Amino acid sequence: MIVRILGEGQFDIPGEHLGELDLLDARLQSAAEAGDEAAFTAASQALRDAVHRHGAPVPADALVASELVLPAEDTSLDQVRALLADEGIIPG
Amino acid sequence: MSILRRLAALFRVKANKALDQAEDPREVLDYSYTQQLEMLQKVRRGVADVATSRKRVELQVDQLQLSAGKLQSQAQQALGTGREDLAREALTRRSAVLSQVGDLQGQEASLRAEEEKLTAATQRLQAKVEAFRTRKETIKATYTAAEAETRISEAVTGISEEMGDVGMAMQRAQDKTEQLQARAGALDELIASGALQDATLPAGRDDIQARLDAATAGGDVEQELARIKAQLPATAAPPALGAASPNDQPAAAAAPPEENPS
Numbered sequence: 001m002i003v004r005i006l007g008e009g010q011f012d013i014p015g016e017h018l019g020e021l022d023l024l025d026a027r028l029q030s031a032a033e034a035g036d037e038a039a040f041t042a043a044s045q046a047l048r049d050a051v052h053r054h055g056a057p058v059p060a061d062a063l064v065a066s067e068l069v070l071p072a073e074d075t076s077l078d079q080v081r082a083l084l085a086d087e088g089i090i091p092g
Numbered sequence: 093m094s095i096l097r098r099l100a101a102l103f104r105v106k107a108n109k110a111l112d113q114a115e116d117p118r119e120v121l122d123y124s125y126t127q128q129l130e131m132l133q134k135v136r137r138g139v140a141d142v143a144t145s146r147k148r149v150e151l152q153v154d155q156l157q158l159s160a161g162k163l164q165s166q167a168q169q170a171l172g173t174g175r176e177d178l179a180r181e182a183l184t185r186r187s188a189v190l191s192q193v194g195d196l197q198g199q200e201a202s203l204r205a206e207e208e209k210l211t212a213a214t215q216r217l218q219a220k221v222e223a224f225r226t227r228k229e230t231i232k233a234t235y236t237a238a239e240a241e242t243r244i245s246e247a248v249t250g251i252s253e254e255m256g257d258v259g260m261a262m263q264r265a266q267d268k269t270e271q272l273q274a275r276a277g278a279l280d281e282l283i284a285s286g287a288l289q290d291a292t293l294p295a296g297r298d299d300i301q302a303r304l305d306a307a308t309a310g311g312d313v314e315q316e317l318a319r320i321k322a323q324l325p326a327t328a329a330p331p332a333l334g335a336a337s338p339n340d341q342p343a344a345a346a347a348p349p350e351e352n353p354s
Contacts, residue, residue, distance in 0.1 A: 060219035063250030
């Protein structure tokens with residue numbers, strides 16, 4: 001599965017690690033719903049770590065859309081909310 | 093739907109919209125390519141702006157470090173002439189200058205990190221734009237309605253996501269740069285006002301130095317006066333002077349003058 005970390009590019013994750021990503025994704029989701037900034041930051045970082053650990057960088061000249069997009073490092077819960085609330089924020 | 097899937101979908105919105113609106117999907121290829129070239133130019137300018145800003149901060153750090161060194165030697169000079177008050181003031185300012193240096197160095201490091209990320213993102217985008225151009229020509233040359241839509245959609249959404257990502261990275265870098273520029277501007281004003289001492293001022297003078305010089309010069313004047321008085325015949329001393337201050341001795345006059353504590 002192709003996953004993008006904003007600001008870092010795309011990674012290809014082998015199928016056997018998707019369960020781990022799903023688990024962390026669910027943790028991120030519940031942290032966001034609870035408005036728990038600390039838990040959100042921790043889950044977000046754990047996701048990026050997992051992608052770095054298991055993923056292989058996608059070649060720069062590959063043209064492929066990502067199935068999952070992870071927030072960049074230092075992205076707050078509010079910033080992610082703003083992003084989801086307004087598609088106009090994304091340039092390009 | 094999970095946040096990560098929603099974010100991914102968000103990045104596809106623009107590409108999908110363009111594809112839906114086009115009567116012939118091939119139109120989107122050229123349109124998208126034009127946008128990609130514009131984006132590449134913008135990002136390259138963005139990298140250059142960040143670099144300029146970072147260099148300005150480095151320059152300020154150098155200036156402030158010069159000031160700190162100067163304040164240190166002023167403190168030593170002041171202690172040498174017995175002016176502990178001036179030495180204390182110089183050292184107080186020096187610690188303010190050093191704390192500014194610390195802050196600026198932190199900001200400089202974070203801007204450097206943004207600059208590196210943006211440079212890497214620019215290289216990724218460049219490679220993708222090149223790949224897109226090749227793919228675009230191939231698709232056009234071998235166009236069959238059946239396969240074109242999928243292939244065009246793949247290529248366009250793939251690169252559109254990259255452009256969105258690079259655009260956001262550029263926005264982050266620009267925000268940081270603006271904050272830093274505001275800070276650098278404020279610091280320039282502070283330096284110009286003399287509050288943090290600017291060692292690069294043309295004359296290299298400032299109030300601590302002026303007062304030190306005054307103290308030293310004052311001492312010289314008194315010493316010279318005392319020396320001249322000592323050479324005068326005792327009878328030649330004007331009676332008015334002795335009457336005004338009977339305890340006045342040349343040794344006392346040679347001591348540094350009292351200065352009103354500021």
